Amino acid sequence: MYRLSAAFLLCFFTASAAHAQRAGENVLTSAVDAFGTTLGRDSFGLYDQMQIRGFSPTVAGNIRVLGMNFDQQQMLQRSIRLGSSVRVGIATLGFPFPAPTGVVDFSLRVPVGKEGGSATIGLQERYRFNADFDNEIKLTDSFSMTVAALGEYRNVLDGNKGTLISMGVTGRYKPSADVEIVPFFGTNIKSNDFAQPRWFTTDREEPDQQIDRLTIIGPDWAVESDFGINTGVVAKVRPAENWLVEAALFRSINIRSDWNSLLVRDIDDNGIGRRIVISDPRQYRASWSTEVRATRTITTGAVQHKLIAAVRGRKVFARIGGSVRTDLGLADLGERINIPRPVQQFGPQTIDKVRQGTVSLGYEGRWLQHAEFAGGVQFSDYQKRIDQPGQPLNTISEKPVLYNGILAVRVAPGFNIYGAYTSGFEESGGAPTEAANRNDLLPAQRTKQMELGFRLRLPWNMVLNSSAFRIEKPFFALDDNLFFGVRGQIRQQGIEASLNGSPFPGFTIVAGGLLLEPGISGAAVDEGRIGRLAIDLAGFQGKVALDWRPGGNSPFSFDAVFEGNTPKQATRDNLVQSRAAFDVNLGTRYRFKMGKNDATLRLQVANIFNSFRWNVVGDGAWRPNNPRSVLAFVTVDI
Numbered sequence: 001m002y003r004l005s006a007a008f009l010l011c012f013f014t015a016s017a018a019h020a021q022r023a024g025e026n027v028l029t030s031a032v033d034a035f036g037t038t039l040g041r042d043s044f045g046l047y048d049q050m051q052i053r054g055f056s057p058t059v060a061g062n063i064r065v066l067g068m069n070f071d072q073q074q075m076l077q078r079s080i081r082l083g084s085s086v087r088v089g090i091a092t093l094g095f096p097f098p099a100p101t102g103v104v105d106f107s108l109r110v111p112v113g114k115e116g117g118s119a120t121i122g123l124q125e126r127y128r129f130n131a132d133f134d135n136e137i138k139l140t141d142s143f144s145m146t147v148a149a150l151g152e153y154r155n156v157l158d159g160n161k162g163t164l165i166s167m168g169v170t171g172r173y174k175p176s177a178d179v180e181i182v183p184f185f186g187t188n189i190k191s192n193d194f195a196q197p198r199w200f201t202t203d204r205e206e207p208d209q210q211i212d213r214l215t216i217i218g219p220d221w222a223v224e225s226d227f228g229i230n231t232g233v234v235a236k237v238r239p240a241e242n243w244l245v246e247a248a249l250f251r252s253i254n255i256r257s258d259w260n261s262l263l264v265r266d267i268d269d270n271g272i273g274r275r276i277v278i279s280d281p282r283q284y285r286a287s288w289s290t291e292v293r294a295t296r297t298i299t300t301g302a303v304q305h306k307l308i309a310a311v312r313g314r315k316v317f318a319r320i321g322g323s324v325r326t327d328l329g330l331a332d333l334g335e336r337i338n339i340p341r342p343v344q345q346f347g348p349q350t351i352d353k354v355r356q357g358t359v360s361l362g363y364e365g366r367w368l369q370h371a372e373f374a375g376g377v378q379f380s381d382y383q384k385r386i387d388q389p390g391q392p393l394n395t396i397s398e399k400p401v402l403y404n405g406i407l408a409v410r411v412a413p414g415f416n417i418y419g420a421y422t423s424g425f426e427e428s429g430g431a432p433t434e435a436a437n438r439n440d441l442l443p444a445q446r447t448k449q450m451e452l453g454f455r456l457r458l459p460w461n462m463v464l465n466s467s468a469f470r471i472e473k474p475f476f477a478l479d480d481n482l483f484f485g486v487r488g489q490i491r492q493q494g495i496e497a498s499l500n501g502s503p504f505p506g507f508t509i510v511a512g513g514l515l516l517e518p519g520i521s522g523a524a525v526d527e528g529r530i531g532r533l534a535i536d537l538a539g540f541q542g543k544v545a546l547d548w549r550p551g552g553n554s555p556f557s558f559d560a561v562f563e564g565n566t567p568k569q570a571t572r573d574n575l576v577q578s579r580a581a582f583d584v585n586l587g588t589r590y591r592f593k594m595g596k597n598d599a600t601l602r603l604q605v606a607n608i609f610n611s612f613r614w615n616v617v618g619d620g621a622w623r624p625n626n627p628r629s630v631l632a633f634v635t636v637d638i
Contacts, residue, residue, distance in 0.1 A: 022118040022134075023591070023600040023637045027083075028547040028559060033465050034498035034512030036086030036104070041078065041124065044545055044561070046496065046512040047086045049075075049104040053471060054492050054516055054537050060426035060447075062099040065106045066182065066234045068248035071289035071314040074228030077186035078132070079148040079168030082107040088496075089453050089467045090408055090418050096293065096308050096362050097376050098404055100424040100449035100471060109170045110182055111136045111144035122633020125606055126214075126626060129153040130633065145171040154193050155214070162193030162223065178238040185231040192223045197262040199273070199333075199614070199622040204576050206614035206622050209271040211334045213612075213627040218262045219328070221341040222277045225258040242297040249290045256283040267333065275328035275337050280321075281346040289314040308362035308376070316354040321388075322347040348389035356382045375405035380425055384443055396443045400425040414457030423448045426473075442485070445474045462501035462509075469494060475520050477530055477572045478619045487530055487572075488522020492537075506552035513542040531574025536616045538565035555592060559604075561585040570616045578616045584608050587631070597637050604631040 027042040036045030036052070049058050057063065063072045087095055088102035095103070119133040132150030139145065147169055154162035168186035173179075194216050201207055232250035239245060259280040267273035293310040324344050328337045362376030379401055386394040402425060408418035424447040453467025475490035494516035502508050518537050524530040542564060549557035564582035587604030610628035617623045 022120070023598045023635045025635075026547065026557075026589070028510055028545050029502075029508050030083075031500060031510050032085075033091065033463070033500055034510045034543065034545075035088055035091070035102075035465075035496070037083065038085075039083040041120075041130075044510060044543070045086060046498075046514055046541065046543060047088070047102075049084065049086075052086060052088060052101045052104075053469065053494065053496070053514075054518060054534070055101045055471070055473065057099070057101060057104050060099065060101065060424070062101065062103040062424075062426070063106070064103055065232070065248070065250065066108060067095070067105060068234055068246065068250075068293075069289060069291045069312050069314075070106075070232075070248075070250050071252060071287040071316060072230075073252040073285040073287050073316075074188075074230055074254040076106050076230055077166045077168055077188050077228070079134075079150055079166040079188075080108055080170050080184050080186035080230065082109045089420070089451060089465060089469075090406075090416065090455050091465075092420070093372055093374055093406060093408060093418075094364065096310065096364075096374075097360050097378060098406075098422055099426065100422050100447045100473075108182065108184055109134055109146045109148060109168070111138075111146045111170065111172045113138055113141075113144050113172075117638045118635055119638060120633055120635040122602070122631075124152075124631055124633070126629050127155055135638075142175045143171065143173045145169055162191065164188060164190045164193075179236075181233060181235045183231075183233040186229070188228050190227075191225045193225070194218060195222050195224050195260050195262045196623060197264050198617060199264045199267060200620055201267040201273075201622075204571050204620040206570070206576075206578065207267055207271065207333060208269060209333050210612050211624060213624050215334060215336070217264075217331075217334065217336045218260075218275070218277065219338045219341070222260040222262050223258060224256075224260065226254060226256045228255070229253040244295040244297075246293045246295075247291070249288070251286070251288055253286040254284075256280060259283060264333070271333040272330055273333065274330055277326045277328060278323050279326065279344055279346075280323045281349065282319075284319045285316075286318075287314060287316040302368050304366045306362075306364040308360070308364065310358075310360040310362070312356075312358040312360065314354070314356050316352070318352040319349050320352065322349040350389065351385075351387040353385045354383070356380060370410055372408045373406070376403070378402040378404075382425065382444060398425070398444070400446060415454065416456075417452075417454045419452045421448070421450050442476065445486075447471070447473045458501070460501065460503035462499060462503060464497065464499050466495065466497040469496070475522065475534070477524075477535075479524075480529070487524045488520050490518060490520050490534055492516060492518045492534075506549040506554070506557075508547040509545070510547075511542070511544040513540065515540050528573075530572050531569065533569045533574050535569045535572060535619055538568050541565035555590055557589045557591075559587045559589075561587075568616050570620065570622075572619050576620070579613055581613060581615070581625070583611065583625075594636050599634060599636040601634050602631065605629075606631065 025040050027039040027044050030039050031037040034045055036047040050056050063070045084104055084106045086104055092098040117135040121131045124130050130152045134148035136146045149167045152164040166188040170184040173181040230252050234248045237245045261278045263276045264273040291312045296307045298305045331337050358378050358380040360378040364374045366372050382398045384396040402423045404422040406420035408416050410416050425444055426447050427444050449471045451467045451469035456464045470493040472491050474486050475488045477487040478484050496514045498512045500510040518534040520532050545561045547559040562584055567577040567580050570576040570578050585606045586608050590601040592599050607628045613625050614622040615625050
């Protein structure tokens with residue numbers, strides 16, 4: 001803890017002034033819709049990088065950095081990440097070659113050659129102590145760099161000794177108006193972070209008992225420790241008038257040096273369950289990904305045309321598996337079992353390799369303010385080799401041809417309607433913690449999405465976005481032997497809506513809702529072994545955020561977030577459901593001067609009523625929601 005603080009102070013005082021002044025950041029006033037926006041440490045929206053329209057864009061590989069294709073093995077560090085936006089529906093216009101269920105596009109802490117910077121210290125959710133800073137160093141008129149670091153003590157109340165240290169550097173070389181090169185490097189070290197348990201009852205219903213959500217119930221060695229690196233470079237060059245060439249090369253590495261998962265199995269009516277720790281040997285995942293894209297703009301009369309050609313590639317290597325199980329015995333839900341770590345003999349590991357290359361051709365057309373069209377075709381060559389101990393070498397080779405198209409038409413001033421179709425070839429992730437084939441990687445699958453929607457500008461400076469969509473993908477689930485694999489097809493259709501704007505100065509509203517009807521088909525459904533609804537998906541979920549700054553310039557502002565969802569299916573046979581959920585978060589900001597520097601005090605109470613519920617986190621798996629917690633920090637621009 002003291003070494004962490006000392007490192008932070010050393011970096012802070014040895015760096016020079018930085019651009020990234022962040023005391024005035026507010027994700028609610030910055031959001032352009034309610035579908036998903038992240039700014040610094042704050043986020044709001046229906047979706048995020050783990051879930052869009054009921055699916056994970058991270059698992060599917062639908063992640064972009066500065067608009068370029070990025071194969072993410074390690075989550076992009078906050079020391080290099082400025083924010084992110086979820087692009088779905090009409091927001092994919094102008095975004096070449098989108099993917100089914102949309103994409104998440106990350107922005108970086110790119111320097112702009114101006115003085116300024118920021119430092120933050122305080123508590124985050126679940127009482128995590130956090131300190132971070134970022135400083136911009138202007139080396140020449142054409143080259144600047146942003147240096148950032150953060151340190152986090154995972155929980156100051158429950159005895160969790162976990163720490164997180166992250167450092168990053170982002171540069172910007174701009175020798176002329178036609179050339180820009182952005183290199184970046186980010187790394188993080190997480191150590192001794194206690195694993196959050198998963199709970200399983202004998203009848204698969206949620207546990208009858210409540211627990212202290214800030215109590216550790218596992219042994220000292222049941223922790224998570226890993227190391228990650230994200231590095232790369234993005235270049236944009238305009239070699240001639242109406243030409244733009246973009247290129248990117250990324251490297252992403254995740255090394256899990258010590259990874260343990262805690263399960264509480266066979267919980268009876270008295271709250272007694274069996275504790276099991278699943279421990280993994282060193283796990284390694286790494287990837288290279290690249291994209292080169294050329295865009296030619298041509299104007300003919302009232303129509304602007306863009307011709308796009310792109311080449312993408314990725315190479316992934318993973319060494320995973322080999323886990324062992326340690327039975328800790330029976331205990332009450334809230335009782336801690338802390339025994340010495342036994343001698344563990346790990347098993348052989350699986351080697352997974354992926355190579356994929358894609359050639360893409362696209363077109364974008366804009367007819368003044370009347371209509372926009374974008375479409376593309378992608379020719380992909382996909383190869384996957386799974387070398388699993390005791391099994392024959394599994395080689396998968398496919399050459400899918402993918403299509404996408406979207407047409408938006410202005411039918412009246414401020415009113416646009418659109419229709420879109422997107423096909424994809426997406427990764428399927430790995431088997432979950434409780435599966436017999438835990439961590440096994442699954443082959444990529446063909447997917448497709450169709451949607452119709454509109455964007456309407458309303459009075460009082462409000463904007464309404466809505467769409468109806470249908471997504472089709474292979475469906476993965478556990479079988480009776482807890483083996484995770486394809487069990488049929490899932491068709492998810494729904495209606496989403498976003499309403500946002502500032503009806504009067506100083507007041508912002510961001511609201512979103514999703515109606516979802518997931519439907520599963522296949523032999524397992526016909527035989528009654530799997531229900532027709534997917535687990536952990538609500539029929540309705542909604543979020544409403546209000547931000548009020550009296551008069552538009554008061555030093556105080558107040559915000560409230562209301563979110564909830566209807567019950568979710570908790571088991572694959574649809575015989576168990578979770579309860580409906582509703583939470584309220586209340587917060588305030590106070591803007592003041594610290595000397596000549598702008599500063600903001602941020603306070604927020606999450607789950608203000610301290611409601612307790614069991615959330616679905618897998619097939620028959622439960623985890624309690626977060627308790628009431630206080631977020632309190634001060635950000636100072638320097």
